[in-house]
Amino acid sequence: MSAAPSLADIRDESAPMLCAVRTRRLFAAAAVGAAFVTSVAACSSGSGQPSNVITVSSNQCGGQWRLSGPGWHTFEINNQSTGGGEVDLIDPANGAVYDEIENIGPGTSTPMALDVGSGRYAFLCLFDDFNPLKGATVTVPGHAAGAQAILPITYNDVIPLAKKYQAYTEAGLKLLARETGTLAADVRSGHLAAAKRDWLTAHLRYETLGAAYGAFGNFDDEIDGRADAVGVNSPKWTGFYRLEYGLWHGQAATELTPVASTLSRDVDALLASWPSQEIPLIDIGLRAHEIMENALEFQLTGHDDYGSGTTLATTLANIAGDRELLSLLHPLLAPRYPGLPAVYSGLNLLQSLLEKQHRQNGPWVPVSALTVSTRQAIDAACGQLAQELAPIASIAEPRNTANAF
Amino acid sequence: MPSEPVPSEPVPSEPVPSEPVPSEPVPSEPVPSEPLPSDAVPSGAAPSQPLSSGSLSPGPRPPARRSFLRGMAGGVAGGVLAGGAAGAAAGYAYHGDPQNPAADADETAIVGRLPAVPFHGRYQAGILPQPQRATAVVSFDVTAADRAALTDLFQTVTDRARFLTSGGTPPPAGIGGPPTDSGVLGPTVVPDGLTVTFGVGSTLFDDRYGLASLRPAHLVPMTSFPNDDLDPAQSGGDLILQLSAGNADTVIHALRDIAKSTRGGMQANWRIDGFASPARPAGTVPRNLLGFMDGIANPSVTSAASMDSLVWVQRGAAGEPAWTAGGSYLVVRLIRMFVEFWDRVDVFEQETMIGRRRDTGFPLDGASLDATPDYAADPTGEVVPLTAHIRLANPRTPSTANSRLLRRAWNYDRGLDQVGDLDMGLVFTCYQQDIGRQFETVQRRLLDEPLVDYISPFGGGYFLALPGVTGPSDYYGRALLF
Numbered sequence: 001m002s003a004a005p006s007l008a009d010i011r012d013e014s015a016p017m018l019c020a021v022r023t024r025r026l027f028a029a030a031a032v033g034a035a036f037v038t039s040v041a042a043c044s045s046g047s048g049q050p051s052n053v054i055t056v057s058s059n060q061c062g063g064q065w066r067l068s069g070p071g072w073h074t075f076e077i078n079n080q081s082t083g084g085g086e087v088d089l090i091d092p093a094n095g096a097v098y099d100e101i102e103n104i105g106p107g108t109s110t111p112m113a114l115d116v117g118s119g120r121y122a123f124l125c126l127f128d129d130f131n132p133l134k135g136a137t138v139t140v141p142g143h144a145a146g147a148q149a150i151l152p153i154t155y156n157d158v159i160p161l162a163k164k165y166q167a168y169t170e171a172g173l174k175l176l177a178r179e180t181g182t183l184a185a186d187v188r189s190g191h192l193a194a195a196k197r198d199w200l201t202a203h204l205r206y207e208t209l210g211a212a213y214g215a216f217g218n219f220d221d222e223i224d225g226r227a228d229a230v231g232v233n234s235p236k237w238t239g240f241y242r243l244e245y246g247l248w249h250g251q252a253a254t255e256l257t258p259v260a261s262t263l264s265r266d267v268d269a270l271l272a273s274w275p276s277q278e279i280p281l282i283d284i285g286l287r288a289h290e291i292m293e294n295a296l297e298f299q300l301t302g303h304d305d306y307g308s309g310t311t312l313a314t315t316l317a318n319i320a321g322d323r324e325l326l327s328l329l330h331p332l333l334a335p336r337y338p339g340l341p342a343v344y345s346g347l348n349l350l351q352s353l354l355e356k357q358h359r360q361n362g363p364w365v366p367v368s369a370l371t372v373s374t375r376q377a378i379d380a381a382c383g384q385l386a387q388e389l390a391p392i393a394s395i396a397e398p399r400n401t402a403n404a405f
Numbered sequence: 406m407p408s409e410p411v412p413s414e415p416v417p418s419e420p421v422p423s424e425p426v427p428s429e430p431v432p433s434e435p436v437p438s439e440p441l442p443s444d445a446v447p448s449g450a451a452p453s454q455p456l457s458s459g460s461l462s463p464g465p466r467p468p469a470r471r472s473f474l475r476g477m478a479g480g481v482a483g484g485v486l487a488g489g490a491a492g493a494a495a496g497y498a499y500h501g502d503p504q505n506p507a508a509d510a511d512e513t514a515i516v517g518r519l520p521a522v523p524f525h526g527r528y529q530a531g532i533l534p535q536p537q538r539a540t541a542v543v544s545f546d547v548t549a550a551d552r553a554a555l556t557d558l559f560q561t562v563t564d565r566a567r568f569l570t571s572g573g574t575p576p577p578a579g580i581g582g583p584p585t586d587s588g589v590l591g592p593t594v595v596p597d598g599l600t601v602t603f604g605v606g607s608t609l610f611d612d613r614y615g616l617a618s619l620r621p622a623h624l625v626p627m628t629s630f631p632n633d634d635l636d637p638a639q640s641g642g643d644l645i646l647q648l649s650a651g652n653a654d655t656v657i658h659a660l661r662d663i664a665k666s667t668r669g670g671m672q673a674n675w676r677i678d679g680f681a682s683p684a685r686p687a688g689t690v691p692r693n694l695l696g697f698m699d700g701i702a703n704p705s706v707t708s709a710a711s712m713d714s715l716v717w718v719q720r721g722a723a724g725e726p727a728w729t730a731g732g733s734y735l736v737v738r739l740i741r742m743f744v745e746f747w748d749r750v751d752v753f754e755q756e757t758m759i760g761r762r763r764d765t766g767f768p769l770d771g772a773s774l775d776a777t778p779d780y781a782a783d784p785t786g787e788v789v790p791l792t793a794h795i796r797l798a799n800p801r802t803p804s805t806a807n808s809r810l811l812r813r814a815w816n817y818d819r820g821l822d823q824v825g826d827l828d829m830g831l832v833f834t835c836y837q838q839d840i841g842r843q844f845e846t847v848q849r850r851l852l853d854e855p856l857v858d859y860i861s862p863f864g865g866g867y868f869l870a871l872p873g874v875t876g877p878s879d880y881y882g883r884a885l886l887f
Contacts, residue, residue, distance in 0.1 A: 084770065084788035102753045105770030105788040110762065128787055228634035290858075293746045301823040367823075379824040383745065390749035 013061045013135045054112075054123060056104075057081035061125035061135035067116060070144030074113045079104045085127035088401050089114065092122040092137045096149030097401055117146020126400050152399035153332055158281045161328045166279055168324055169209050173271040176205045180264040187243075187260035190253040195260070199247060200310055203240045206267075207317035210287055210325065215279070219270040223263065226304065238262050241306045248307025284329065285396025289389035291322045296382045302367040309366030315382070316354050319347055322389075329396055336395050339388050346385035353378050519598030519651040524570040526873040527731050528717060531600030532836055533706040533811070536681035536691070537649040539656045540815050542737060542832055544606075544642030544866060545671040552614045556886045558670035562646075563880035565666050566601035569594065569659045589658040597655040601663075602647040603881050604735050604868035609643040619885055621869045622724035623734055623840045630848055632857045639675040639739060639864030647834070653678070675864060677739055679815025679832040689774060690766055693816055694742055694829050695859070697759050698766035700812045701774060702799055715843070716811050716836050718869075728884035731872030733836040736844045739817070739864035742830040747859045758855045760793030768795065777801065797850045808846040810837040830860065840867055 054062045057080045067073065077087050084105050089098040089112065098121065099114050123135040179202035186195035206224060209215075216223070223239045230236045232245055243263060246256045295318040298304040299311040326333075326343065333340050357365040357374070367375065519537075522530045549555045572594045575586035586594065610620035629635050648659045656678070664673070682691045690698040704711040713719065720730040747755070752763055760778070761768050768778040770788040778789055780801060789796050799809060813836070818829040837843035871881050 084783065100753070103757065103769055103788050103790075105768075106782070108767065108770060108772045111764065226634075229629050229631050231629075289749060293743075293749070296824055296826070297743060297746070303823075376825065383824070383826070386745070386749060393754075394751045 011131050011133045013063075013133055052076055053078055053109075054087075055080055056085070056087050056123065056125045058083065058085075058125075058127045058130045059133070061087075061133040062123040064136055065123075065138060067121060067138045067140055070116050070118060070140055070142070070146055072113065073116045074111050076109050077101055077104060077112050078109045079106055081127060082106050083128050085125060086400060087112075088124045088126070088399075090122055090124050090134075090401060091120050091149045092134065093120055094151065095401060096151045097399065098147055098149045100399075100401075115147040116140060116144075118142040118144045119146070119149070124401055132401075150336055150395060152401050153336075153396055155281060155398045157332055158284055158396070158398050161284055161332075162279045162281055164328055165210070165284065165325070166274075166277075169215075170271075170274050172205060172209045173267070173274055176202060176209070177264075177267050177271050179205055180260075180267045183243075184257075184260040184264040187253055187256050192247060192253055192256075195256075196247050196308070199240070199243060200308065200313065203244070203310075204313055204317040206240065207314050208321040208324070210291065210321050215283065215287070216270055216277075219266060219273075222266045223270065226298075227306070232306075239266070241304065244308050245306040281398050284325065286393045288322060288325050288329065288392045288396070289386055290393075291318050291325070292382060292386045292389055294318070296379070296386060300367060300379055300382055305366060305368075308364075309369075310364045311367055312354050312357050312378075313364045316351065319351050319354075323347060329392070332396060333392065337391060339391060342388045343385070343392075346381065346388050350378070350381040350385055353381055519596070521571050521596035522598055522600050524567050524601075524874065525876050525879070527875060528733070528873045529600075529602050529870055530570075530873070531602035531647060531649055532716070532733055532870060533712070534600065534649075536679075536700075536813055536815050537598055537600070538651055538681050538683075539653040540647060540649040540679045540681070540832070541656045541660055541676060542679065542834070543646045543648075543660065543676040544674040545644040545646065546674055547609060547613070547643045547670065548672050549670040552886070554670060555614050558667055559882045559886060560880045561666050561670070562601075562603060562663060563874055565659075565663045566603070566881075567874070567877075569662055570596055570599045570601060572596040587658055587661045589654055589661065594658070595655070597651045599648065599650040599655055599659055601659065602645075602649075602735075602870055604645040604732075604870040605882070605885075606642050606645065606866055606868050608641065616885070619726045619728065621718075621726065621729045621732070621734075622722070624869050625840075625867060627736075627865060627867045628845060628848075630862070631852060633862045635865075636863050639677075641866045642674045642868075644671060645735065645737065645866065645868040645870075653680075677817050677832055677864075678819070679817045681815050693814060693831055694744055694818070695747055695755070695759075696763055697755075697761060698774075699814050699831075701761070701766055702795065703812055704809050706811065712811075714807070714838075715809055716838060718838050722838070726885075728882075729869060729872070733870045734838060734840045734844075735868040735870045736833075736835050736837070736840060737865035737868070738831075738833040738862050740831040740833055741828065741861045741863055743826070743859050743861070744829060745826050750859075757790050758792075758794060758859075760789045760795035769793070792854055794851070794854055794856050797854055798847055800850070805846075808843050810835045810843040810847065833865075836870065 052074070053076045054065055055078050056062060060080075075089075079085065079087075084103055086100065086102050087104055088100040090096060091098070099112050101110050101112060104110050118140050120137055120139050122137045125133045125135070127133075179198065183195060183198040183202050186192070186198050203224075221239075224241065225237065225239050226241060227234070227237050227245070238259065240263065243256060243259050245251075246259060295315045299315045299318070302311060304314070305311045326347075330340075353374075357370070359365070370378070522534075524530060547555060547558065549558050574593045575584075578584045590597075605621075605624075607620065607624045607626055610616045610624070626641060627635070646660075646663065648656045648663075650656050650659070684691050690701050693699040704715055706712065716733050718725055718729045718732045718734070720727065722730075756762055756769065766774045768776055768789060770776075770778055770783060778795065778801065780789065780796060783789055786792070786796070791797075799805065813834045815832040815834075816829065817832050818827070820828050822828045835844055872884065874881055
């Protein structure tokens, strides 16, 4: 992704153009039983046909195009330049984005379908090595409802969030390093009952850190890797799950001592490297739903239960991590995402269902021991939550277009 | 059976009791003793010739009931040899353009009238064609007691495949036992385009049958790649059998027939059924369950040079025992797709992961389905990201040309997982002449591609699809076993 353009760099392809739009009221009235008739009337100027093909290049961004009235419209965006670029359809007043094609290849055409409502529309073309180019403005008068434009989030919006998240993670890693140190000492001294308890504490800590989706790269493979590709008997398998497998399958303290020590060392190394790690800005929004996608795929299925039966606790830890991300994103999401309240109620529902599965001062109920109805309620809540979280990835993605306005 | 032309009225639902034969002259049944013409009679129309009046005759040469269990020696099954001896064709495609299945082939498949695919040939006939609508992939372990029994097993599979792919009327059982045929396809077995692809896994070359010195050069157990989650119960096997046809009932019929004929000799390990979707829209390429067209950029199956350099094991290839010539290495990968997760990802991100537009199948930098992506013009991946699946899988450079392979994929759909999500995905198969040079090289390039979060390979195996059965006296693996 190219660097965000600054306000001074933007070019205007033409003066704003107002397109007078007739609506086909007579036709609509005559169409018995038609709940809604898309207006196909065109601009009063030119051939009278709405513009289907939108030509873009490094020095043209749609030219003098037209829009029929409100309704579903499909543009064919045709990139006639020799390089790739991004084409957005925006509200020229505030830069809110109706739709976008993030990477349109040279010499190619790509459809852009939109439910057009009353409002102002302009194309914005972002081509490599050229300043952003804003095309003509087309206005659809009236009060017809259509697709909502979303005010883009800027890189500058996200940078402070990423810094806060980095600090949150670093604080968590410091606690984790202490906890995995204790865990290694337990194992070394042969206190395996204490090790089981301290394993859970440390693992749940790790699972609140956004690690659920490999945010730690290779460290995550070493600290929280699954046996999937190598098998449970492989010496290549290290980390929390390896230790869980040993602790809950009767392996001796002597056998597990190097496993626990390696885990502790790997966590120390991650902590030491953390200040130099950079969280990709796009990850902040993606993680919000990916954390729960992974909880569904690996924890609620029981896939990641290597003996302790604590995947419901892991899911709760993942919820805590997700709540942290959402609290950071909240100021950006609240004005942009009408589904945000459903996200919070979904988190609350899933959390309350999971907390009921923790016997007082006792063990967690393994997913395999849940009753069918309880398991269905948990799975349904998590699936619905993932649905509600999914749009955040697109909404919170920092956009090049944003700085142009 | 009446000697008059078949009436066009609806068939009575009950046989007429006084007649010795079922009064079900279903118009769409083929004439048993003749190969199906490729322009088969349209469904519902009366054949231009009356059906045979010898209604009790099962055909000129009923398939002998070769019993593997009884250890009958010899006894080459009869059955009609559709397509005659014209088995030298290097594969069979239903479509003029093998990359673009035609709509009429789909319609023909629906009514079960796909013509017989010639069984005999230098290569197995099921390898090159476009994926048929229905398939089953079944792995077996050999339980035959010794080398002779193993040979008998391979001969039996050959005989059944020869009959099933040709079609015909199964012999009557008389009063001596249960019927010889499951009846799933009615009284006469239609070919329905059935292909039988039979292969061997590396475990067959252990010390059981004295075959260790004849192991194909590149045949090893399937590698577990870093993002794999292989289930041993759904991986590997001594033998692999793939049955493909125009309809699921044809596939099931063939599987039941072969299984009942080989009960004592091989035991099924794992199985997966697949389907290929019709091209939507017509004239494009069928889609997988991620919603993307699958297998657009295959090497040309009509180019003998391409197939000889990429697919068929060549005579005299380094390290290869002579018997493998004309075979092809088959990689089967069972790949779960997390479709709920995928459906929660916006389409641009999906397209960025794949490298093609979802609606059209065009490469992100291209203006047609068969456009060749120009990666040299896009060195930083601004248009087609460097990590896009199509770019990693086939970088389209001279140095990667010999890692191309023939990709053949079916969709699978088999119920639910532990959290009630849909258990569906891809039965990926591919053919090549060297698994290390081709599949594994491609797979290493794909390591950690963004797509891995949405898929999980859980089974499959490496096999050698045997050389073709060249004629009536040949059988699968003869050059290996004789």
